[in-house]
Amino acid sequence: MNAPTAIAHLVPEINLRPVPPALIEALQARFGAQCSTALVVREQHGRDESSFEAPPPAAVIFAESTQDVADAVQLASQYEVPVIPFAVGSSLEGHLLAVQGGISIDVNRMNRVLSVNADDLTVTMQPGVTRKQLNEEVKSTGLFFPIDPGADASIGGMAATRASGTNAVRYGTMRENVLALEVVTASGEVIRTGTRAKKSSAGYDLTRLLVGSEGTLGVITEVTVKLYPLPEAISAAICSFPSIEAAVRTTIEVIQLGVPIARVELIDHHTVRMVNAHSKLGLREEPMLLMEFHGSPAGVKEQAETVQEIASEHGGNAFEWATTPEERTRLWAARHNAYFAAIQSRPGCRAISTDTCVPISRLADCLLDSVVEAEASGIPYFLVGHVGDGNFHFGYLLDPNDPQEREVAEDLNHKLVMRALSLEGTCTGEHGVGLHKMGFLVTEAGAGAVDMMRTIKRALDPKNIMNPGKIFTL
Known part of the structure; x- marks a missing residue:
């Protein structure tokens, strides 16, 4: 396999296509106040949670119906101008960036x-x-x-x-x-x-x-x-472990035994510390699994007892159980606030977030070697994972004004993804390819498969106006 270089996407490729004034005039005539060319609005729609920078779109259309979207796309097609869909803006891989210019179609008002x-x-x-x-x-x-x-x-x-x-x-x-x-x-x-x-x-x-x-x-x-x-009964638990390996081995055994666990999330000790500071919690600052069980009261009890026994064999301790919605919300705050807690732990930083997924039997092989590399790099990071299906994320916290830190973080990401691919995993379990994983997609799928994707893209979008420059280039 031909591997992409470690720093191939330090800067996204910007290839702006012209947006004729006639298109802007046509959009303003059709949409009135639903069309904005204000810089602050365009900038809001020209960035996501990734660390990439790109020029904002030329205009933003606030669609309120399917017909609004269809009319905007028809006008963009007439002038061969790119169209970028926008909603919450929580993408981590640069999906929303106008790397070839164009217009953003905001669908937040289509919320029924x-x-x-x-x-x-x-x-x-x-x-x-x-x-x-x-x-x-x-x-x-x-x-x-x-x-x-x-x-x-x-x-x-x-x-x-x-x-x-x-x-x-x-x-x-x-x-x-x-x-x-x-x-x-x-x-x-x-x-x-x-x-x-x-x-x-x-x-x-x-x-x-x-x-x-x-x-x-x-x-x-x-x-x-x-x-x-809705499950008849829900029970959640957190469990601390002496090491990440112990937590991962517990997860692998739970899945391989066929326990129908609903959630099993890994948080490393760095992330627990960040969440404690952010959410004013008092969690033990050790690697932790957050788990949830769904089913009948008897079934949930049996699942929980089985998992607790497995965890204890691997040194798991300090179990804390939650059965009411309020208690579960408090426990899950540690996971749901992890990203923002990490960002706040280093003011002014940006995060490069990884997203690999491997077969469950190879999870320890992939994750533990990547932890060693991250520790040796000296760059602050956090680690969370949907480890029940072999999916995990490192977030490297870097100074956006320090090119050397960016290069080190990209090198860590490169090594991690290539390790996952060598273990028959994928370069992205859920974030998508966007800009950041374009080179890895070729490594994972092969040039022939990516060429087939390009063929489909050309057939369905011959003018290449639908979010161009993402997944692959034409």
């Missing part, structure tokens, strides 16, 4: 839950609905949507990046949970893919093609997903 079909365990909504909003709106039905990437991301963005998060070990990822989509194509046509039926053998699986396409094939304007019954 359109239909809840409780009998069929499905719900259909606009793309700007966030996961917390969705769960608030369906909780009276006794159902919930389990995909939890940590941030209160939009459902449209989660579908576009094939997100997963803390519950994936039991409930799967967006790939398994999206049933149907409404999408505006590169020509401005509105199409539908999939149905509310649980399965289908009708033609190409366009839904799966679009889930994870990162806005490069169309703009998602409607999403239908699966819902699940």
Whole structure:
């Protein structure tokens, strides 16, 4: 395999395409106050949570309907100007950056839950609905949507990046949970893919093609997903370990024994310290597993006892249990606040966040060697992981004004990803390729497979206007 260089993406490739004044005039005539060219608005829509810098888009359209999106895309297509979908802006890999210029289509105002079909365990909504909003709106039905990437991301963005998060070990990822989509194509046509039926053998699986396409094939304007019954009983626990290896070995054994654990998250001692400072908690500053069990009261009790026994064999101690929603929220604050706690631990820093996933049997091999490298580098970092499915994240905290730190962090990321690929893993388990993983995608999938992706892209977006410069270049 030909590996990308360690610092291949220190700076994104900027190749701005002209945005004719006639397009801006046409957009302002069609959208009025829904079209903004104010610099502060454009800058807000021209960056995400990645460490990349790029010029802002030329204009921002605040779409309020599918027709708004279709009209904006049709105008952009007429002038061959790039279109970048935007929602919450929580991307970590540069998905939202206007590296070829163009316009941003903000779908945050498209935030209505359109239909809840409780009998069929499905719900259909606009793309700007966030996961917390969705769960608030369906909780009276006794159902919930389990995909939890940590941030209160939009459902449209989660579908576009094939997100997963803390519950994936039991409930799967967006790939398994999206049933149907409404999408505006590169020509401005509105199409539908999939149905509310649980399965289908009708033609190409366009839904799966679009889930994870990162806005490069169309703009998602409607999403239908699966819902699940709220568990009869939920119990959460945290457990501290003498080492990261002990925590990882516990996780591997739990999964290999088939314990139907709903969540199992790893936090290293650096991250626990950062979270304690950020959230005023008093957690033991040791490697920690956060776990959650769903099911009947008897089933949850049996799962928890099994896991506690396994953890004890690996030195796990200081178990703290939580059964009420308030107690569980307090325990999970350590995980959900980890990223922002880390950023605040080094004022002014930016984070390069990794996102690899390996077969569960290779998790220790990949993670422990990467810890040794990170410790030796001298760069502050945090480590969290959805380790139940072999997915983990390092966040290297660097001074954005220090090129040497950036280079060291990129080298650490390079070594980590290449190690994951050598263990038959992937360069990104859930964040997506965006800008940062473009070189690694070729290493992972092979030139032939990436060329096939390019062929699909050219066929569906011949003018290359849908979020160009992401995943691969044409």
